[in-house]
Amino acid sequence: MTAVTKIFHDRLQVILDNHVAEVRLDHAERHNCMDVAMIDALLEAQVWLAERVGVRAVVLLGEGESFCSGLDVAAVVSTPERIAWLLQPDATGMTPAQRLALGWRDVGGPVVAALHGHVFGAGLQMALAADIRIVHPEASLALPEIEWGLVADMGVSVSGAALRQDVIHDMMLTGRHLSGEEAVILGLASRLDEDPREGGRELAQSLALRSPRAVAAARRLRREAPAMSERECLERESGLQRNLIGGPEQREATRARLEGRRPRLA
Structure with a gap:
């Protein structure tokens, strides 16, 4: 497979090489928060990857100090039509907000999320929909939507169904932060790695060699x-x-x- 690099909305870079897709969130100065451009980039990247033949593994990672600090609430709330669109179900019953997380299931291979720094809200919900989560011991994971008078709504009722429900409820109701080490102990993450991005790349490459x-x-x-x-x-x-x-x-x-x-x- 010939290596291909594609950039989406100056927020996301996808490198497809040797059957592995490396999806880099690239808005490091804002901890890769999900503003309007990032949302569009993620959804378009999902469609683009789903149309590629031969994708055998995907690794999601963030440039800079964090994986993803969650939704840029101020930016998104300032465009009411965008909020209405995000919450409008399509023919499958899934909203664009939910597709941001669950849509990665359809890109053609197992998805590895490499987590470091801030992994908040929308960022954590996207990671929960991955097949495997590799996390730095000192990463900070949280579902802080309750602090904004909101509920986590990016498919966590689906992606979190197999996880400890008391842990998910605790995070949703209190917004409390977990370290990467605690997340592994409680079953929210798969394994610890001092360099989760490199660990994620190596794991995705090994998965691409499986049948x-x-x-x-x-x-x-x-x-x-x-x-x-x-x-x-x-x-x-x-x-x-x-x-x-x-x-x-x-x-x-x-x-x-x-x-x-x-x-x-x-």
Whole structure:
């Protein structure tokens, strides 16, 4: 895959190389807050990536001192038509605000969020929708919408469904801040890393070497299982496995493992 770099609204840079998409929030002087331009950039980048063939992993990261300090409330509130648009459901029942987070599920591969500095509000909700979250021990995570008389509404009822509900409720009701270390202990983040951006890149690169069909099946099972009965879960699990075993990617993964080399993927 030929390396491609694309810039969206001077707020976001996407580097697509060797089947890995690195999505860089690039408004460092404002801690990558979500102003109108950043919102448009994120939504357009999602569509652009979803249309690319061969994306096997995505890493979300922020330039500068923070991942994302959340919604630029003053800027967005000053444009009432933008607020109405953000909260207007589309044909799928999802609002643009919710798509900012949940839309990353449709970009073609697992999403890794590399978190450092401020990870507030909209930034944390976007991260919660990622498949894996790598966080700096001293990062600060919060859902402070309650302090503005608002509720977290970027799909956290979906992305947070598998997380500890008492922890999510505590954060939503109090707006309190968690360190990265505490977030891992409480299950909001996957692992600690002193350099989460580099750790995220390395993880995304390793995920891109896995069988795309097996990765897609694992992500599908994880997404669908919470709404299923135990019997339905078991049936889905075995059905997905039957579709993988003996297939070309599974056979190549086995050969590569036995021969101590990287799999040769199409």
